[in-house]
Amino acid sequence: MHTQIKKIVIVGGGTAGWLSAIHLSRFWKRGRGADDLEITVVEAPEIPIVGVGEATTGLFTTFIRNLSNEREFLRETKASFKLGILHRNWTGDGSYYLGPLNDDRQLGIPALPPETYPYFFAASVAEGEPAWENVLNSRLMLDHLAPYSRPPGQPEQSAWDYAYHFDTHIVGAYLRSKCEGVTHIEGTVEAVNLEPGNGHVRSVTLADGSEIEGDFFVDCSGFRKLVIGGAYEEEWISYAEHLPVNRALPFSVPHEEGASIPSYTHAWALSAGWLWQIPTQERLGCGYAYCDDFISQDEAQAEVEAALGHAIEPWGDIRIASGRFRRLWVKNCVAVGLSGAFSEPLESTSIHGTLVQLLVLVQEYLTEHFDFDAEPILDRYNRRMGRMYDDFRDFLVMHYQGGRDDTEFWRSIGLNDSARERLDLWRHKTPISSDLDPYFGAIDMKLWFFTLDGLGLLDPEVARRELDYYGLWDDARRAHREQRTKGDAFVRHAVPHARYLEQAAAPEAPSQPLSAARPRQQRLSRAERRRRSRGG
Known part of the structure; x- marks a missing residue:
């Protein structure tokens, strides 16, 4: 039986709740002219929002462009740019590798047709150079630059692919301010009430005894998992065997006065997990994601303080669990x-997955009259989202395969079957996009490539053999030269990250172009950068 959706109730606020409200009110309700649709967000003010610094993917950047404008977002949320991730010590030797965000359009390589772009990176592997080194965003990351360049007398230029860092609490309030026609109720949900006949959610009961009815419910209750996990007791598929990190020790560090602001997330592998450092305009949001099977909270704090060289003040110790419900x-x-x-927040998959879920829901599935008992439709959505989250798991598991074995934690992590199949394949061939299932929201092959190469999992001999077979050596080398030339021109007039943020966040947009001048700083040669990335 079809239900006419007149009332939508979103259980929980935070980033997921307000993203849901925006997609349903601005992109679904408005697009269908459903003026009589009521949308309510029930948010418990006494329940803390999880997050101390959040990083996103390029999908969130597209969302902000559709929602408002970037300058306003930077100004109102104190966000910063994310051009990629710097992974430190994941092989245990102190070296680092970069995982830059990278769009094929950014390459724009006349010498190399799009279907052969992976061999642009394979040529670096074959010659013993980091695959990330010829990517524009990598150069911007290492020099703490914004993804904008202002050549004199020319229009502003932008790197194609970038994302943001921000404070979850501030962005939640910003998203709330962008909701149109949404009722906001502060209250704690104490009970979820199901219809005795068909099992549909009829209403939620708040702590004050009030009851809120709805036709369609969105569970954004965070780790409380009130509806799908609580009322429906759906089966939880745990990823803990291969992603054992189960605690997060969050804290923050203020920026030093006058210091540059990195335009990347820093993921620093430690003895029982890894330390994240996410820069916003005001501070570094940090945390140690660790496994308490191998280290206590006090030991975790001591390890972080030893690594950073100063004391920290944790905001608590959050229990986390990687996995997904069989049906969402x-x-x-x-x-x-x-x-x-x-999944542990190593590759910004949380908000990315949230956006994919919402976009697919409102664009492909949800209609004003919907049959909530149509299992084939719901099953298709659930299989699609389940595949996405399982692929996220495989991608994260791959980060732990760099051969590090100096602690029990690192020796305990193995490969799940699907990740092992991928790695076995790529030990014998260059990774290309057709090796992955093509679907909206999938992890881009280039990010897989940078991770595999950074951990030493790609065979240079395989790369050389394939470049010989396809006759791509000359094209790839010419493409490298073109990219270096283009990169030199962009970087020469790129704006320092901190300066761009300061000017973009001014109350009034400047009448003159933002200055690209930057303070003199030490610039490392390619050879020196390569030596340092390898721990030399």
Whole structure:
């Protein structure tokens, strides 16, 4: 039986809740002219929002462009740019590798047709150079530059692919301010009430005894998992065997006065997990994601303080669990964000997955009259989202395969079957896009490539053999030269990250172009950067 959707109730606020409200109110309700649709967000003010610095992917950048404008977003949220991730000590020798965000359009290589772009990176592997080295964003990352260049007398130029860092609490408030026609109720959900006949969610009961009814519910209750996990008791598929990190020790560090602001996330592998450092305009949001099977909270704090060289003040110790529900959409409720799936926050998959879920939901599935008992439709959505989150798992598991074995934690992590199949394949051939299932929201092959190469998992001999076979050596080398030339021109007039943020966040947009001049700083040669990245 079809239900006319007149009332939508979003259980929980935070980033997932307000993203859901925006997609349903601005992109779904408005697009269908459903003026009589009521959308309510029920948010418990006493329940803390999880997050101390959040990093996103390019999908969130597209969302902000559709929602408002970048300058306003930077000004109102104190966000910063993310051009990629710097991974330190994942092989245990102190070296680092970069995982730059990179768009094929950014390459624009006349010498190399798009279908052969992976061999642009394979040529670096074959010659013993980091695959990330010829990517524009890598150069901007290492010099703490913004993804904008202002050549004199020319229009502003932008790197194609970048994302943001921000404070979750501030962005939640910003997203709330962008909601149109949404009712906001502060209250704690104490009970989820199901219809005795068809099992649909009828309403939620708040702590004050009030009851809120709805036709469709979005579970954004975070780690409480109130509806799909609580009322429906859906099966949880754990990733803990291969992603054992189960605690997070969050803290923050203020920027030093006058210091540059990195335009990357720093992921620093430690003895029982890894330390994240996410720069916003005001501070570094940090945390140690660790496994308490191998280290206590006090030991974790001591290890961080030894690594950083100063004391920290943790905000608490958060229990986390990687995994997903077998079904994210059950009857007339869909779980979005942490309430439905979670993987350790190494590659910014949380908000990315939330956006994919919402976009697919409002663009391809949800209609004004919907049959919530149509299992084939719900099953298709659930299989699609399950595949995405399982692929996120495989990608994260791959980060732990760099051969590090100096602690029990690192020796304990193995490969799950699907990740092992991928790695076995790529030990014998160059990774290319057709090796992955093509679907909206999938991890881009280039990010897989940078990770595999950074961990030493790609065979230079395989790369040389394939470049010989396809006759691509000359094209790839010419493409490298072109990229270096283009990169030199862009970087020469690129704006320092901190300066761009300061000017972009001014109350009034400057009438003159933002200055690209930057303070003199030490510039490392390519050879020196390569030596340092390898721990030399």
